[in-house]
Amino acid sequence: MDQPWLKALHVAAVLLFAGGLLAQSLAVAAALRNDISPGVLARLRQWDQRVTVPALLTAWAFGIATALDNGWFGAGWLSAKLLLVVALTGLHGLQAGALRRLAFQAGRPPRGLGRAPAAVALALAAIAVLAVAKPF
Template sequence: MLYLWIKALHIVSVVCWFAGLFYLPRLFVYHAQSEDRVSRERFVIMERKLYRGIMGPAMIATFVFGIWLLSLAPGFLSQGWMHAKLTLIVLLTGYHHMCGANVKRFARNENTRSHTYFRWFNEVPVVILLGIVILVVVKPF
């Protein structure tokens, strides 16, 4: 029964983390397009609060509950699908930190990338999520 509770909390954490990973780059698109000072200042606040207040805690909770799940079912660590999933999680964590670097860059008014770049950047977590879900549900390896 404990395993199912931890699994439920892990899924909720993942959903919250991905909500931020999907929304923050969309804010970057709008921020890169903004031309007035008031809009830029508003985006800086929104981006900082989303990154620090939601995405960071959700990522940490995802890791805590995920590691807890693995400690309760260590046999998963010997399966290829879990190795692939963990690789995607490492990539997603790197993407998360790239988002953080962009938050800082925008806050310093040093962004040099276009809204088009951020539109493409916004697609990365979709591809990673697709891979993770397929690996967890289908377990192809």
């Protein structure tokens, strides 16, 4: 596949994943304040399963393909980016579990997830800077 297409598909998948992850983070934060309806939770869980998770898997696949194609593995900036991407992937899993438990009235999300929207925004900004500037 042509290099510009790999990058374009990676970026498109990342945008879908980032939007879904941020929506998920905001929903969990709202749930901590008892400020979200069950209907919104149900729709968000559907979106997560149908869009966010496939986008996450696609972003990983095209990101790895792009890095291999360009010989970037071993570069410091990519290692830092991957650390943040792994953290966001794990956060997605934690939040998906919290939303699933909320949907079945089986507890509340951990309080620490209330700060997730800000953490997601900062991590996404750092990832963008690392990917574009490749500072080290």
